[in-house]
Amino acid sequence: MSDTDNDKPKLGMRQPLGLKRTVETGKVKQSFSHGRSNTVVVEVKRRRVLGPNAGGPAEAPVVEEAPAPAPASAPAAPAARAPSAPQLSPQERQAQLLREAEEQRMNALEDARRREDAQRQAAAEEEKRRAEEKSKAAEAPPAPAPVEAPAPAPTPAAPAAAATPAAPKPAPAPAPAPAPAAPIAVQLDPSLPAPRRFTPVARPEIPKPAPAPAPAPAQAASSSSSSAAPAQRAAPTGTGQATPRRGAETSQPARPGQRDRKGEERRGGKLTVNRALGGEEGARARSLAALKRAREKEHRRHLGGGAPREKQVRDVVVPDAITVQELANRMAEKGADLVKSLFKMGMPVTVNQTIDQDTAELLVTEFGHNITRVSDSDIDLSTDVVEDAPETLKPRPPVVTIMGHVDHGKTSLLDALRGTDVVRGEAGGITQHIGAYQVTLKDKSKITFLDTPGHEAFSEMRARGANVTDIVVLVVAADDGLMPQTIEAINHTKAAGVPMIVAINKVDKPEANPQRIRERLLEHEVVVEQMGGDVQDVEVSALKKTGLDELIEKIQLQAELMELKANPDRDAEGTVIEAKLDKGRGPVATVLVTRGTLRVGDVFVAGAESGKVRALVNDKGAQIKEAGPSMPVEILGISGVPSAGDPLQVVENEARAREVAAYRAGVIQDKRTTNAPASLESMFSALKANQAIEYPLVIKADTQGTVEAIVGAVNKISTDEIKARVLHSGVGGITESDVTLAGASGAPIIGFNVRANAKAREIAERQKVALKYYDVIYDLIDEIRAGMAGELGPEAFETVVGRAEIREVFSAGKHGKAAGLLVVDGVIRKALKARITREDVIIYQGEIASLRRFKDDVAEVRAGLECGVTFTQNFTDIKAGDFLETFEVELRERTL
Numbered sequence: 100m101s102d103t104d105n106d107k108p109k110l111g112m113r114q115p116l117g118l119k120r121t122v123e124t125g126k127v128k129q130s131f132s133h134g135r136s137n138t139v140v141v142e143v144k145r146r147r148v149l150g151p152n153a154g155g156p157a158e159a160p161v162v163e164e165a166p167a168p169a170p171a172s173a174p175a176a177p178a179a180r181a182p183s184a185p186q187l188s189p190q191e192r193q194a195q196l197l198r199e200a201e202e203q204r205m206n207a208l209e210d211a212r213r214r215e216d217a218q219r220q221a222a223a224e225e226e227k228r229r230a231e232e233k234s235k236a237a238e239a240p241p242a243p244a245p246v247e248a249p250a251p252a253p254t255p256a257a258p259a260a261a262a263t264p265a266a267p268k269p270a271p272a273p274a275p276a277p278a279p280a281a282p283i284a285v286q287l288d289p290s291l292p293a294p295r296r297f298t299p300v301a302r303p304e305i306p307k308p309a310p311a312p313a314p315a316p317a318q319a320a321s322s323s324s325s326s327a328a329p330a331q332r333a334a335p336t337g338t339g340q341a342t343p344r345r346g347a348e349t350s351q352p353a354r355p356g357q358r359d360r361k362g363e364e365r366r367g368g369k370l371t372v373n374r375a376l377g378g379e380e381g382a383r384a385r386s387l388a389a390l391k392r393a394r395e396k397e398h399r400r401h402l403g404g405g406a407p408r409e410k411q412v413r414d415v416v417v418p419d420a421i422t423v424q425e426l427a428n429r430m431a432e433k434g435a436d437l438v439k440s441l442f443k444m445g446m447p448v449t450v451n452q453t454i455d456q457d458t459a460e461l462l463v464t465e466f467g468h469n470i471t472r473v474s475d476s477d478i479d480l481s482t483d484v485v486e487d488a489p490e491t492l493k494p495r496p497p498v499v500t501i502m503g504h505v506d507h508g509k510t511s512l513l514d515a516l517r518g519t520d521v522v523r524g525e526a527g528g529i530t531q532h533i534g535a536y537q538v539t540l541k542d543k544s545k546i547t548f549l550d551t552p553g554h555e556a557f558s559e560m561r562a563r564g565a566n567v568t569d570i571v572v573l574v575v576a577a578d579d580g581l582m583p584q585t586i587e588a589i590n591h592t593k594a595a596g597v598p599m600i601v602a603i604n605k606v607d608k609p610e611a612n613p614q615r616i617r618e619r620l621l622e623h624e625v626v627v628e629q630m631g632g633d634v635q636d637v638e639v640s641a642l643k644k645t646g647l648d649e650l651i652e653k654i655q656l657q658a659e660l661m662e663l664k665a666n667p668d669r670d671a672e673g674t675v676i677e678a679k680l681d682k683g684r685g686p687v688a689t690v691l692v693t694r695g696t697l698r699v700g701d702v703f704v705a706g707a708e709s710g711k712v713r714a715l716v717n718d719k720g721a722q723i724k725e726a727g728p729s730m731p732v733e734i735l736g737i738s739g740v741p742s743a744g745d746p747l748q749v750v751e752n753e754a755r756a757r758e759v760a761a762y763r764a765g766v767i768q769d770k771r772t773t774n775a776p777a778s779l780e781s782m783f784s785a786l787k788a789n790q791a792i793e794y795p796l797v798i799k800a801d802t803q804g805t806v807e808a809i810v811g812a813v814n815k816i817s818t819d820e821i822k823a824r825v826l827h828s829g830v831g832g833i834t835e836s837d838v839t840l841a842g843a844s845g846a847p848i849i850g851f852n853v854r855a856n857a858k859a860r861e862i863a864e865r866q867k868v869a870l871k872y873y874d875v876i877y878d879l880i881d882e883i884r885a886g887m888a889g890e891l892g893p894e895a896f897e898t899v900v901g902r903a904e905i906r907e908v909f910s911a912g913k914h915g916k917a918a919g920l921l922v923v924d925g926v927i928r929k930a931l932k933a934r935i936t937r938e939d940v941i942i943y944q945g946e947i948a949s950l951r952r953f954k955d956d957v958a959e960v961r962a963g964l965e966c967g968v969t970f971t972q973n974f975t976d977i978k979a980g981d982f983l984e985t986f987e988v989e990l991r992e993r994t995l
Contacts, residue, residue: 129194139191416471417459424450426459430468437462480704480748480759487666487694495665495728496537496545497658498691500565502591503574504582505552508604511641512574513550516651533560533743533804535676535689535731536718546654547691547729549676552808559811560804563744565595567674567691570657572650574602577611577638581619589623598661600653601627601636607643665728670749671695675705676731678740678803680831686737690747697732697749698725702756706745707763709756710737740830743804792821794887795846797837798828799853805876806830809851812880821887833870835859842866847886851879893990901925901962905935905981909967916975917967920960920983927966928959931985935970937978945971947985 129137187195415429423441427434427450434450440462441448448454454462456472463470501509517538534550549568551560565571571592575585592599601620603613617627617636626632635653639646672695678688688705690697697703701712713736715723726732734747738760750756796813800806806828813823826846827837833848833855839862841848847869848855855863855870863870873879907919920927929950935943948969950957960966968983 139188141187141191410467412468414469414471415463416473417456417463418473419456420453421456421459422451422453423448426454426462430463430466432466436466440465479762480750487669491666491668492664493667495663495667496547496730497569497654497661497663498547498549498567498729499570499572499654500549500551500568501572501574502551502565502588504576504579504584504588507574507576507579507582507585508641509574510550512602512604512639512647513548515641515644515647516548533563533677535691537730540651544655545729546651546658547731549691549731559807560743562591562594563674563676563804565591565597566744567676567693568595568597569661569663570654571595571597571599572602572654573599574604575616575620576605577603577613577616578605578608580616581623586623589625598657599625599634600650600657601625601634602650603636603638604641606638607640607645613638663729665694667694667696667727669695671697671701671703671726671747672749673697673747675741675743675745675747677743678737678830679801680740682832684735686740688734688737688741688747689731690734691731692726692728694728695749696725696727697734701749702751702753703734703747703749704756704759704763705737705747706741707760707767708737708739708741708745709753709760710734711753712736740803743802743807791817791819792890793824794821794890795824795826795841795844796883797826797841797846797848798851799833799837799848800828800830800851801853803830805851809849809876809879812876813883816880816884816887821891823883823887832856833859835862838862838866838868842868847871849873849879849883851876888992893992896989896991897986898989899925899984899986900931901927901985903927903966903983905977905979905983906965907979908977911969915969915973916977917969918977918981918983919965919967921965922960922962924962925985926959926961927968927983927985929957931987933968933970933983933985935974935977935981935983937981942976942981943970943974945974947971 124140124142126138127141129139131137411431413430415426417426417429423437424434427437430437438448438450441454441458444458444461446454446458460470460472501513503509513536517536533552536548536550538546538548540546565588571588573585573588573592575581589599601616603616605611606613617630620627620634621630625634627634627636629636635657637646637650637653639650671692673690673692676689676691678686681687686708690705697712697715699712699715703710703712712734714734715726716733716735717723717726718731723732750759798806798809798813800809810825810828813825817823826844827840829837832853833850835856835858837848838855838859840846842862848863848871850870850872852874854872860870862868871882873882901922902924903920903922905918906921909917909919911917927947927950929947931947933943933945933947934941948971950960950966950968952960952964952966957966
């Protein structure tokens, strides 16, 4: 039965006499580590106070007992806890002991802090007093000053507290203030050093709650008796009065709140940096960063930092397209503000959407910044057209390009000049690659020669050679005359605007006629010196090696007149003459350096490819360290095979080179994939192109220039009926991917001076892909032309044999009809194909079944005679006045 049941009055019974129970029951929630908690029932027994205050409504306040000097006072605290000890479990007693220890430690820390504050305050007052005494001594007259009794030192609170820990802590005694004196002007003694200016920084204090008002003795006793911490209770003295608790009179709180104690209790086993490095366990020290922030904040407050700062105007770089968030980052604005402005403009966008340059300019202007427009093309390297200073220019060797028709002796002439035999290494005895060589003459001077192919397919190579050259040597065979490629070379030279020297070769042959060559050149406005013009000409023989010295002299004379100079002390620039994919060395490019010096280790960009020079190889196959102006070299270390004719430029670092190469590759990709705007002409041409048969091809060659020439020649073969479509063209051997692509589209693979590897041959045999190898461009073009013609099939040619007029229609049998004819032209033969027209409209096309003259079957009837015919398929729709036409069909092989 509970206490409330005992308190109820019962009928017919008096309330029993007895004392009120002093046991209070409550619930206490225990908190453990890792977020665990437990609720236990705690019974607290109140102490009965017997004496004059027993009848009072409130019990005596629970305060700490002052420890007596005798050892007999030691068991006082256990005596106070004795009545409640049997009521607690071992876990509760352990928690209670931990709380008591924590409270004692916190009290000790608080006392130590107060002692430090008192000592610091006393030291500050002592320093102040000494400074005042020093200032008075400095201001006193020279007469001897009376001896002043020393001021009594302030009694520190720390020793008193240490001597009598049970007594209430007295407040620190203030230092005696000096006697008031008349105001005296303070002046600095010039003989003494200047006082040190120092602004002490106050020690940061942890904010504490406002002190609660002191409770009444009765309330204090009630709260202390109901508390679960027995350390706050004290045993009564012999006189029945309690000693006041230490520090109760002070205005500052004695210890932190219960919440902090619980937090400390939960973190009791956790080792933190402050606890590991700090001298006081559990006390948090202010970090250096926090102190620095506080000082900066105080500094800004003194300097008027509360005033609004002036807006910083920025130069914002805006490309063609930019996201809203990126624009906000460059403007140092909030992305939400930009989105809000765009919403006001009627553009509901998010921060991740892309806006154009004009919209970005509106935003930048609205927020008060300056815009700097840039384009994607700004990434590309601009062609440096700035002329070098005259004092930096040095003479350079001339670049001479040898041009002319095929088989006119260009390479043989160059071999005679170089003392080599390049012709023997050329397939078919013709040059099919553009070559670059440097010849050292007897006087140690140098000339760079470019050898171009003479075949019509290599028009781009000849144009490229004319563009990068200084002098063109036009080679014309004296026994052959001017040919189409000779005329084309003349046109390329005029377009490039470079001087020309005519070399009339093969003058050693009996049928040679150099004078006829000079006369034929007049037709193309090339007037040689012997004909009164300004173009030099020389008769040479590459076979007999005659006239070579005269040719060299004319080249040197022309170069001397041109005063060729370049600056070798700058970043190199050049032109890719040829490029190929070497099996052992990777992509290799032949480059003609135009100005500057190219060195091993330079980072460069060549077209849409970039790289770093790993090695430089000259025309004789020797490795060199650097290449100056007008020197042809092979470069190793390119990321891919560049296109022939691409400019080469040295850049500052690899990141810049990759950026430029990626941009150029993107431009090429856009050109390849972007559709042209539709027009009526383009639509009709597209329909016409769709009607043509496509002849797919996969072309692989050894050099980039050869690939370019083959693709151009194949495209010229195309007609309205059949069109060559190059699925893929590249440099290097035939690989598995090439065979797979050709097998998917049924295209043959054309290999020029390259072969397929073993794996590619195996796949080609399995997929029935045709591999065709060539080393002479004539054979390649003829084979492709024949293959395209064979794809179309034979061509049908129709020949009209005779014509006749139908005069009468007769009955022939039950269902058939016969036509009576008068042969007008040619011959009407039996078993020929025939067609009947009525008013020039074909109404029948078939064959003649029978041919009769009178009643006899005949083989043919000539013009001017009459005959009768019947037709196959029982054709009976015949009328007088129709015309009969017989013809033959002949199938011929198609040619393109």
